Amino acid sequence: MLVTDSDEVLLEVESGVAVVTLNAPDRRNALTPAMATELIATFDEVDGRSDVGALVITAVGKSFCAGGDIATLTSAGQDPAAPAAYEGMGTIYDSFYRLGQVRVPTVAAVRGSAVGAGMNMLLAADLRIVASNARLLCGFLKRGLHPGGGHFVILSRLIGREAAAAMALFGEEINGTRAAQLGLAWEAVDDEMVESRARELAGRVAADPDLARTAVGNFRKEVVNGAVGWDVAMQYERPAQMWSMRRSAGTP
Template structure:
């Protein structure tokens, strides 16, 4: 495992750290593959009763790595490009399938695929001055990874349109008001608050995992499943990537 993804487990709480601050934790295929491996390890550790995902530096996650997107834009359907983008999609989809309840501890900014990462968690604690930005259209890209589904299932159609189509940026208090986050606290307190919540449920890992599985089933998938939405969006995103590269 490289230093770009860190895993620490203490008292039943797994802390997964995005640790590529030089590029604001933007996801490359290699980093995404590491994340998937870490989530697999977390699931294999029966003592883990909760997971906190956080980022080092100024951003939680700045989305897909610019060079990765540029390279893929030359021919999004090429084997390596297609597989690389698929790994990035799979990394936050895999977070959404982790057996233990998950919390995103979000400081700085989250953009594009970084938004998908925090949306994939069961709960979000965000900094008061956080910047939550969908950002796809501003880059000339169609959203990917089931972004519309992930966002709208939390904030509803109106707010999802404002953010994903019209580029509205959201801070911590607005995120709480919209239902996009449970709580907003000062930047320095974000991770402590997330760990406090995680520690409560992690005391009984077996129950936590069972309750989380049923919680996700009972609160229901959206009208269009996340998996289907990812595939529905992908051809449009590939088209937009190729257009941008041209």
């Protein structure tokens, strides 16, 4: 088992599963540019390891992620076009976008609250396991902010137009049980079961890292990044399936 600790992001690798943990509980894991930079570097590290076949993202403390750090947002609001402010906000956007580009299947293990950019972080994963009592809210308009980071797109592709409007425009808050009902999460479980269930699912696909990387790449092309037609999907999948068949037969 490999464990790597930085200030606000922890990385553990065991049995092919990388577990990335947000570790800033004092501010409810709200994202700063520095923390976002650590996250991006950690995802880069995961992608550089051929033995990793899945990733779980989780958090320490009572919140999964409270969004963008208030001090960062306030500072950026003074002059959003200032180079430092613009770059800092861009780094926060890049952190959850980078999660969506990790080369292995990803699972968000969500306990406590997820707000704003924290919602974007869990939405960027391929699958979500949430605590039944989790608090999920977009929260942008409540703060007087327009949603950012492609929030409308990544939310609506999971729960549809009506539910996305209710949450993103009208400020509806949901718990984990409702999230599973809407299709925002695969499963809602007791708080203490969230991470173990996420690790269990990740461990299945991580057993074959090469296949996991190939399969999730095509899954995202066909389903996530704008659904494609059946005929196009067949063309995406055929070479990958033939490769997997050849490999299973032991042909180099």
